[in-house]
Amino acid sequence: xxKIILIIDGKEVEANEGMTxxxxxxxxxxxxxxxxxxxxLEPYGGCRLCTVEAEVRGRTKLVAACLYxxxxxxxxxxKSQQVDKIRKMILELLLAHAPDSRELQDLAKEYGADKNxxxxxxxxxxxxxxxxxxxxxxxxxxxxxxxxxxxxxxxSFIPEIAAKECWNxxxxxxxxxxxxxxxAFVLAQALAFPAPTE
Numbered sequence: 001x002x003k004i005i006l007i008i009d010g011k012e013v014e015a016n017e018g019m020t021x022x023x024x025x026x027x028x029x030x031x032x033x034x035x036x037x038x039x040x041l042e043p044y045g046g047c048r049l050c051t052v053e054a055e056v057r058g059r060t061k062l063v064a065a066c067l068y069x070x071x072x073x074x075x076x077x078x079k080s081q082q083v084d085k086i087r088k089m090i091l092e093l094l095l096a097h098a099p100d101s102r103e104l105q106d107l108a109k110e111y112g113a114d115k116n117x118x119x120x121x122x123x124x125x126x127x128x129x130x131x132x133x134x135x136x137x138x139x140x141x142x143x144x145x146x147x148x149x150x151x152x153x154x155x156s157f158i159p160e161i162a163a164k165e166c167w168n169x170x171x172x173x174x175x176x177x178x179x180x181x182x183x184a185f186v187l188a189q190a191l192a193f194p195a196p197t198e
Contacts, residue, residue, distance in 0.1 A: 006074040021065040021076055022050055032078050033087065033107055035094075035177055036128040037066045040138050046129050047094075049107070051086050053077040062086070084111060092117040094126045098178035101126075124180035125155050131172040131181045141165040144172070144181075155184055 002017045008025050015024035020043060025032050036046040043066045050065040055075040062082070077083065091113035095104055099115045104126075108115060127146075132155060135144045143161040147154055157166065166185065173182055 004070050004072055004074075006070050006072075006076065008076045009078055015070045017070070019070050021052060021054065021063070021068050021070060021074075024070050025065065025076070025078065030078060032065050033110075034066055035103070035126065036130060038130060038134070038175065041130070041133045042137060043067050044129050044133060046127060047090065049087055049090055051083060051090075053080055053083055087111050088113045097121045097126050098124045098180065101178040103177040121151075123154060124178045124183060125153075126178055126180075127153055128177060130175040130177075131155060134172045134175055139165075139169060139171060141169065143169075155181065157185060 004015050004017055004019075006013050006015060006024060008021070008028070008030055011028065011030070013024050013028050013030075015027065019027075022032055022034065022037060032050045032052060034047060034050040036044045037050065045064040045067040048064055051062050052065045052068075053060055053076065054063045054068060055077075056071065056073060065076075065078070087107075088111040091104060091108050091111055092115070095101075095108060095113060095115035096118040098104055099120070105115070107113070129146070132144050132146055136142050141161060142158070143165045144155055144157055147156045162185075170185075173185075176182065
């Protein structure tokens with residue numbers, strides 16, 4: 001596998017071909033915030049918190065670091081006025097869903113995000129997709145899915161599968177940055193499937 005040299009925040013970084021900007025940055029200890037990335041899962045690009053400036057041959061664009069592949073002569077800025085402004089806005093939108101999330105609160109402090117900027121949304125889910133993807137890609141149980149689209153999108157347990165698989169698994173619970181998953185499970189449990197009998 002060939003090596004690629006790129007510049008991240010003024011630092012020369014050697015990366016393997018096929019790596020993303022996020023992976024290259026993490027390999028040398030450069031932190032790029034993300035809420036939807038997990039090393040066991042395929043890149044998703046859902047939260048867009050990992051937005052960075054990527055410059056190639058004098059042209060700069062904003063890209064999701066978890067999706068954008070490294071390339072020769074790539075210059076990356078993980079921090080800039082524009083990048084910080086975008087992250088702040090994303091966090092303020094996410095905080096409307098989950099103002100009490102510890103992870104979001106920590107990031108909000110770092111970027112000066114106001115959790116009260118937008119009105120409270122009726123869902124605690126921030127659509128990071130970690131639970132849905134982990135259940136499908138790692139445990140291969142497919143007990144959780146997204147329903148609806150856009151602003152009404154939610155996570156939902158599939159009762160027929162969840163009743164059999166989720167009681168003894170719950171591996172995805174610790175991935176949820178807002179605890180929306182646990183709430184959805186309790187609701188699904190109460191409404192749709194009984195406790196397993198011994």
